[in-house]
Amino acid sequence: MKQNTMKYSLLILIALSFGFLQSCKNKKPSVVKVFVRSASNELVSGAKVIIIGDINSNPATMEYVDTVVTNESGFAYFNVAPYYDAAGEDNKVAYFDIVAKTDVKTGNGDVRSRVHTTAVETVFFPN
Secondary structure, eight states, X not given: OHHHHHHHHHHHHHHHHHHHHHHTSOOOOOEEEEEEEOTTSOBOSSOEEEEEEOTTSSSOOOOOXXXXXXXXXXEEEEEOXXXXXXXXXXXXXXXXXXXXXXXXXXXXXXXXXXXTSEEEEEEEOOO
């Protein structure tokens, strides 16, 4: 009887240990959200948005390029977790140049991103 109680206690302790280890992981996403607006300040859907890692920034950002089309709400949602996974533990900040395009207009901007946060930037198309 005493041996069964010890086994159950050990099993419970192991299960709790795994639960605590899993709860320590940071599950917050690393995201860059880019709104695209026209010269008249209206949100633009269907614009192609490209983010490019700024390798000349300080601290330097690794080479990285991703392209997303803005949704009906006029923003592009970039999951940059793969960038931070490749960059390693020491690189918690990244700088990206932004290029937004439609058939006739182009807008530019830049954004600073941090690991496990959402960075938001707005790019305007000129007249």
